[in-house]
Amino acid sequence: MQQRDRDRRIRKTKQLLRRSFAVLLAEKPLEDITVKELTERADINRGTFYCHYRDIYDLKDQIERELYEEFVAVIDSYGVDNLRQELRSVMAAVFSFLQRNKEFAVIISNYKADSLFFSWVRSEIFRRGLSEWQRIYGFRDSLQWEYYLDFVVAGCVSMLQSWIKKGMRDDPEEMGALAERFILYGPGEVLG
Amino acid sequence: MQQRDRDRRIRKTKQLLRRSFAVLLAEKPLEDITVKELTERADINRGTFYCHYRDIYDLKDQIERELYEEFVAVIDSYGVDNLRQELRSVMAAVFSFLQRNKEFAVIISNYKADSLFFSWVRSEIFRRGLSEWQRIYGFRDSLQWEYYLDFVVAGCVSMLQSWIKKGMRDDPEEMGALAERFILYGPGEVLG
DNA sequence: TACGATAACCAACACTATGTTCATTTGTGT
DNA sequence: ACACAAATGAACATAGTGTTGGTTATCGTA
Numbered sequence: 097m098q099q100r101d102r103d104r105r106i107r108k109t110k111q112l113l114r115r116s117f118a119v120l121l122a123e124k125p126l127e128d129i130t131v132k133e134l135t136e137r138a139d140i141n142r143g144t145f146y147c148h149y150r151d152i153y154d155l156k157d158q159i160e161r162e163l164y165e166e167f168v169a170v171i172d173s174y175g176v177d178n179l180r181q182e183l184r185s186v187m188a189a190v191f192s193f194l195q196r197n198k199e200f201a202v203i204i205s206n207y208k209a210d211s212l213f214f215s216w217v218r219s220e221i222f223r224r225g226l227s228e229w230q231r232i233y234g235f236r237d238s239l240q241w242e243y244y245l246d247f248v249v250a251g252c253v254s255m256l257q258s259w260i261k262k263g264m265r266d267d268p269e270e271m272g273a274l275a276e277r278f279i280l281y282g283p284g285e286v287l288g
Numbered sequence: 289m290q291q292r293d294r295d296r297r298i299r300k301t302k303q304l305l306r307r308s309f310a311v312l313l314a315e316k317p318l319e320d321i322t323v324k325e326l327t328e329r330a331d332i333n334r335g336t337f338y339c340h341y342r343d344i345y346d347l348k349d350q351i352e353r354e355l356y357e358e359f360v361a362v363i364d365s366y367g368v369d370n371l372r373q374e375l376r377s378v379m380a381a382v383f384s385f386l387q388r389n390k391e392f393a394v395i396i397s398n399y400k401a402d403s404l405f406f407s408w409v410r411s412e413i414f415r416r417g418l419s420e421w422q423r424i425y426g427f428r429d430s431l432q433w434e435y436y437l438d439f440v441v442a443g444c445v446s447m448l449q450s451w452i453k454k455g456m457r458d459d460p461e462e463m464g465a466l467a468e469r470f471i472l473y474g475p476g477e478v479l480g
Numbered sequence: 481t482a483c484g485a486t487a488a489c490c491a492a493c494a495c496t497a498t499g500t501t502c503a504t505t506t507g508t509g510t
Numbered sequence: 511a512c513a514c515a516a517a518t519g520a521a522c523a524t525a526g527t528g529t530t531g532g533t534t535a536t537c538g539t540a
Contacts, residue, residue: 131498
């Protein structure tokens with residue numbers, strides 16, 4: 097990415113394509129978007145599209161991939177050892193990361209069902225959580241633990257998604273605290 | 289559905305198309321499957337396909353829609369009043385429902401990310417849970433409750449999905465009990 | 481069993497998007 | 511200013527789409 101995008105022209109065309117892609121995605125489902133229409137909207141030669149992407153799905157994948165790499169960088173900054181202790185801060189950081197990338201977050205939440213991004217996020221967090229569990233407890237009760245980990249990870253990601261759909265208004269710090277309570281204490285405090 | 293599918297010919301072609309669709313889906317992603325290839329595999333005239341479906345996505349939607357309607361019938365049999373009391377049984381029933389429809393369940397879990405079925409299931413359970421909450425508690429703390437409900441619903445659905453991917457081996461009754469514990473008591477018993 | 485209805489078949493059709501080519505023009509980094 | 515690379519525009523063969531009309535085969539029912 098660094099090597100290739102040195103050229104201003106490349107950055108410009110990619111940006112134009114992405115903007116038009118976002119607009120189109122707000123109008124119709126992904127499978128109805130054609131290269132022809134996209135490039136006409138962006139006022140880019142159709143051939144140029146194929147210099148950068150294989151097809152529409154490749155474009156979508158690249159966008160999600162880049163967002164995902166940034167996400168990994170964010171949670172990497174918290175080290176692997178203290179995920180449990182810093183649960184609240186990590187979650188808050190993720191919420192605030194999405195807020196900073198509002199434009200893409202909205203694009204992704206426009207996909208009718210799940211996006212690749214969130215699916216990657218789920219398996220990444222699952223992987224990390226599982227390895228931490230095994231580091232601490234070995235393989236004891238690992239099946240139940242796997243289901244529970246899967247349960248809470250999916251829960252958190254779904255919180256992220258509905259938070260986005262609600263307009264990202266609630267404070268990231270509060271959302272992080274909420275997520276932590278859901279994960280560690282269940283519904284106790286919510287149901288009273 | 290009842291009116292049209294009286295004719296044996298229709299049932300037969302639809303079945304053939306679905307079988308070939310399942311096979312193709314195991315080979316390649318949905319967006320790479322063409323009507324032409326599908327009908328050739330099924331040994332059905334291409335024009336016949338268009339008598340029943342608008343396009344590939346319509347075929348996929350109809351399959352998921354039918355499975356979803358059966359699902360709704362299953363949870364409807366538990367009445368709306370006692371969702372909370374019968375949590376375990378309802379969840380067990382859902383697990384066992386998917387086990388009975390193994391073939392379709394596997395098809396759906398083959399979609400990388402975009403299964404309409406599970407997305408419908410999520411919003412349906414969410415809707416029911418929310419209305420039950422409001423019936424019992426009014427609108428008190430409804431925001432936190434909404435996030436928590438979203439959290440656990442997504443968690444349960446994700447349990448279903450990973451259970452399918454593990455081969456549906458664990459007993460539906462046990463899975464139902466596990467889900468209930470996760471929902472009501474959080475990780476307490478799992479983490480010890 | 482016979483009959484009217486209709487689903488499936490077949491061939492053909494125009495149409496659209498795809499992916500690739502090549503020569504040309506424009507803009508870039510150093 | 512220069513060499514290089516990206517973007518353009520036009521053209522092309524290809525493949526899938528969606529629909530047509532006429533024919534054959536199969537269906538449900540009386």
